[in-house]
Amino acid sequence: MERHRQPHQNTNQQQQNPSLLLLPPPPQPADHASLSVAYGPALKAAITKLKNEDHHSERGSVLFVAITSAILTAPGPNQKSLSWPAAQSVLARIYSIVALICAQLSVPSEMHAGPDSIDVRVIFIHYDPSRPIRQAPRPAIDVNNTIIIDLHTFASAYHPWHEIFHVNSEPGYRLFTSYMKIYEQVQTLRQDQLVVVESGLSLSENPSPPAQTKLCPIVCLGGTFDHLHAGHKLLLTAAALLLKVPDSPETTPARFIIGITGDELLKRKKYAEFVQPWDLRVTNVVEFLASLLQLSKQGWVEPDVTKNDGKVIARFRDGTIEIHCVMLQDAFGPTTAEEEMDALVVSGETRSGGDAVNARRRELGWHELEIFEVDVLDAGDSTGSSATKTDFATKISSTAIRERKAGARE
Template sequence: MAEATSLLLLPALDLLSTPSSNKSSYKSTFESLLPRLRPQDKTSVARLDIGLVLSASYPLSTNTCRSAIFGLIQNLLKQTYSLITSVASQQNVDLDLPGGVDIRVFILEPRVDRIPQKLVGKQPLSGPIVDIDTFVLSDRSYKTIYSVEGEAGEGHLKQFLTTWGSKLKDEPPPSVRLPSGPAIVSASATDSQPFSTTEGVASVTAHASVAVGGTFDHLHIGHKLLLTGTILSAEPSTASRLITIGVTGDELLVNKKYCSYVESWSLRQERTAEFVDSILAFYPRKTSPNSGANGLRTTEYIDHPGPNGKVVRVTYKSLQSSPGVEESVTVNYTQISDPFGPTITDPDISALVISAETRAGGKAVNDKRKEKGWKELEVFEVGILDAAVGVEDEEEMVRQRETFDSKISSTEIRRRLQERSQ
């Protein structure tokens, strides 16, 4: 059972800030916030949405190909999720389990005066990066808005509340300020050149069809980082995007440890789809995205014989398409029975998102495509969550490793669920 959702507006540090800066700034923030969100009802899960508000040092999101900024944004997400997991481990706060907190991170673009006015407040399908006006107008309901002390935090909260007051009639949720610490920026970082959106433009490809695969059992922060990277890699400027999410079939998981606690394919697909929806679609609150067969968000269940034949297809339509072109995003949740899935049956897929642990799998996919005479996929890699973020010394890191891993491992989650049942 899910409790009401809270929102944290968290200023992204400057682009070249280090993980130490992130820890210095926001460890105290999460130490204050996570314990207070822990639900009293041990059967419930409290949800926290985090809007990471981009600083001026980041490329303007609407002017930059997502492929060009993939590394920058996924690193920001990785550092944030790593710090959250580290603090949760130290504070003994469960993540993504009953009695714990379900945390989801997306990116907010605050520079609405610099993006085309035709886009301001009108980017319902641009997630996981969305302008702050579109976000304020979206169909999100929060019981509390948290922000951080300091000039940047105050500025973002003011922008959020001002936009709310000018465009919405109801009262905004109550706001609470959380402590934050000073950022530490290394000398080498301050001397470095800022990111240029013109560097390597010739080699940057905008992808309209991207893929990822995984078990997605007991969806956790590692999965969330991978899925967010996948949505990020699909270019919003393309009229029609296809995101293929391969979800491993049940028959391949029977030998997993604590297999009796492996979730069914249907449940894993549903939870994956619910998470993707929360970081992709920001429809205005006055619309009815799920109304009827012609709604903005529709779901189709496909079950054809043969490999990759079982698909749950979710289609998102834009509110305002260009003349003669219907803008949309289609997400295919495909049951896979081998390590390759649709990447070797669909020649139009052009990019694959992997984690560092599955690098060999990405190479195997491209080897198969080369054998078929197909173009190789561009491979985007998300980083590994770092237990050392937020930890003071080596001994503490060793002590924490076990609890950190338990929050980003499906096997450990299943083990804990089994222990709870005994």
């Protein structure tokens, strides 16, 4: 058994820090067209700026896109909840817009795709602009029973940044000012690290209160996660949003069980020689999830990881969250090997797999899993042809990335 924990900055001191784009609350209704108009200019400006910079890390740049919104409600004392259908829908549309922008700019957007790549990671921050930001004597990290954190905790736990982008609108400046009041207690920034980007047009409506989603102690999903791209990031983030996080490390941790296809099952894939090995795919999944789950006053630190017999366990937030990465040797994986789990997250493309899992669990005399379906990435216009959407999805697939790498070698 191996156990690893070390500060991120020490692993590769010269590695470029990630950048941050702060975005004010999304427009209502939060459909693709409204989000594209509201956020598209800022996203394109930030990605273009990073693309045109002279110095890049060998692994590429990382851009955190923080969508601030009053996403959490309080159904009871010390409890928070969110509308999962609404949250995952916004995530899918933002990642679709990002994928389109990166395609237009010829920027690879999967993880660690080389010096010219920009790895965009979308996160939600709980922020209600109508309420004053709480003032603490010093930076504090507060958590609740979800993976969503508030602006104060975000500013206290995510640092340092390469650049901070903020939009030139009234909501954008209000958000930036609130964030900087907290952030300046933990980090000092040069003026050239603060970049104003164009604001889009915000379309507002008074939305009806969303239905709240019952969170789950144990969530499961499966995939290859080869060349971790926008579709994988969406799936992992949407699934993590379902986790019900316990209040104390003394209790049973929330578990996120991820089946990752073994190398043997991928030997017949197109361009199989460019499939990343299982260990690397696991490392990338854990690193990406650390973007959502790891909180530390020291800023960027590596998660606490244990490796043992084809399973990797990463622990976050004082052990209240565990990520279990297991090797998939068949279509069912842990869903028919472990009875104790609550939810299975699928995409529209793998819906039938969820039905097959529950059929097998019924045969075993086990309870069925609640199925949560994540939207697929698409080109956005609901009036567009299905062929257009299929073409878009195909271009950002792992197969397309391997094909591109094969072409670059020729």
